[in-house]
Amino acid sequence: MIVHLDLDCFFASCERLLDPGLKHRPLAVGGRGDPFIFARQSRRNIDATLENSGAFVPTLFYDAQSDFESYFVEDEKIRGIVITSSYEARAFGIKTGMTIREALGLCPRLVVRPPNHLFYHDRSHALKKWLEKRIPVLEQYSVDEFFGDLSGWVPDEEVPAFLRALRDDIEKEFGLPVSIGAAPSKWIAKLATSAAKPGRGDGVKVLFKDEVDNFVNPLPIDAFPGIGRGFSKRLKAYKIETLGDLKAARHLLYRWKKPGRQLYHRVNGDDNEPVVAGHDRRSIGISRTIDPVYDRREIRRRLVILCRHLAHLVEKLGVRPRTLFLGIKYQFGQKAKRHVTETFLFSELALRQRVLALFDSLDIYKNLAIVRLGVSCSHFADRPATFANLFDHETETKAERLWHQTARIRQKYGVDTIRTGVEMM
CATH class of the missing domain: 3.40.1170.60 (MutS, DNA mismatch repair protein, domain I)
Structure with a gap:
């Protein structure tokens, strides 16, 4: 379960x-x-x-x-x-x-x-560590959501009592109310949780295999996790209003390729998606929506700030990225994005230089205000680069050492402790 x-x-x-x-x-x-x-x-x-x-x-x-x-x-x-x-x-x-x-x-x-937020994450992390001692396979889905696999640990007939005791222990230990759903498959379990919420249930909803269809089929399609506004509109155009209607439209969902097939099997409860105890982080990024800004000097200043914060995250994670990505959104919905992949000695300076160069080549609507900026790193190298451009090796090595030194100070006193002059202009 x-x-x-x-x-x-x-x-x-x-x-x-x-x-x-x-x-x-x-x-x-x-x-x-x-x-x-x-x-x-x-x-x-x-x-x-x-x-x-x-x-x-x-x-x-x-x-x-x-x-x-x-x-x-x-x-x-x-x-x-x-x-x-x-x-x-x-x-x-x-x-x-x-x-x-x-x-x-x-x-x-x-x-x-x-x-x-930092207090919320502290409580979430403490709860995660506590749950890992009680549920053999635990996956954190968000800061306030977890999946667990009880297969081979708790017999199905004992699951309701186990979950009620778990709910009571969480409230007693952490002072946090929780709703818990259980089912033979991952996304039906998440759907069951909605029926356990205050005002709908008593905090626990368990669906055994022979109960799933009667529970799922009458529900409106908007109730299912993962069916967003766009997908809902598309389904309703075909007169698909309930999850039972969706399950009967296998031929249609399969025509929508991978997203359609995935949704069909999740609703049908036969997706066989496992609970994954840990995720290797493949990328790390930071983005912000802003009031419209026309001034490109101000945009460059803000990119420098984003680079400082992203470099701080890269240092905390202990990775060395090879791919850098920049995304821009303009005031009327136009978007521009580009990435660059290369082997280099990572530092805050190296990140900043490359991101600003990406911006200069990417900013194609210069007369439009920018309303969103996003910078991310990915393709982490197995080990730090031991070489760089021969002509810039000494400069890049110094920049890397400076980045590590400033990271120690920021770790102790805050990421805003050391800033570049351009950020304050």
Whole structure:
């Protein structure tokens, strides 16, 4: 039996650990897309964590540690969106993605807290280590979600009692409410978790093999994890409204190649996708959506800042990339992207030089404002490069040593401790 654990309103639950007075009150945790990373003044509470893994686990955070006014109010306007909310807040119609201003309009007594991501990751990591002693194969799917495989460990008939005890122990040990689903396959287990959530179930939903079809078939297609807005619209164009309709349309899904075939078998429960205990990180990156910026000097300044943070992450991960990627999004939706692969001595300076050169060759819509920047590294070498361009070897070696030295200081005092002059201009 495969299980899926989803921590309920995780960020809000963590805030209640920090301030028990928030219990039973409408509460939201808001975010602002990290506008502070590009600030000209130093921000000591920006840091990175690599403790948790998973496809949806970011690595770099501005840890708010501030009040509502200093984080959300700018030029007398309330900025930011809701990134999670308590069930008491959801009763007022407050949803993830709603602006803070809209949320306060629906519930004037709503408590809105800035995010404390590093604390959330600390709690997630502690829970992961605890779960690894109780579930033989554990996969972290996101900061607040885990998959586990109980095959050969807990007999199927004992799974409901095992999961109820697990749920109670998590709440007792960590003070975190959790919903757990179980089924013969991975994505049906995740679907079952939705029926275990507060207001729908008692925290645990187990689907045995002969119960899966009766549970799955009547559900609307939008209920299935992985069916996004685009895929949903495409399916509904063929009058496919329920998951039962989808299961009966094998011929159609198979015409949509790999994504269609994968979705069909996940919904059918015969995808045989395993729970994977660990993922080798194949890339690491950082991207930010920004207000429209026309000034290319300002864009280059922001790329330098992104390179500094990315170099910090590369050092913490202990890898040596060979491929660098830059992506740009313009104000009217146009996109440009390019990568370069080469063997070189990695350093913050080497990264910055290559990314700025990529930008100069990539910026094809010079009259348009830029609204998103993304930089990433991949194709990690098995060992650090022992050579570089013979003419630049001494310069690149010095740059590598300087990068390691500054990394030690940033690790101790914060990634903003040492910055280049151009970042403050």
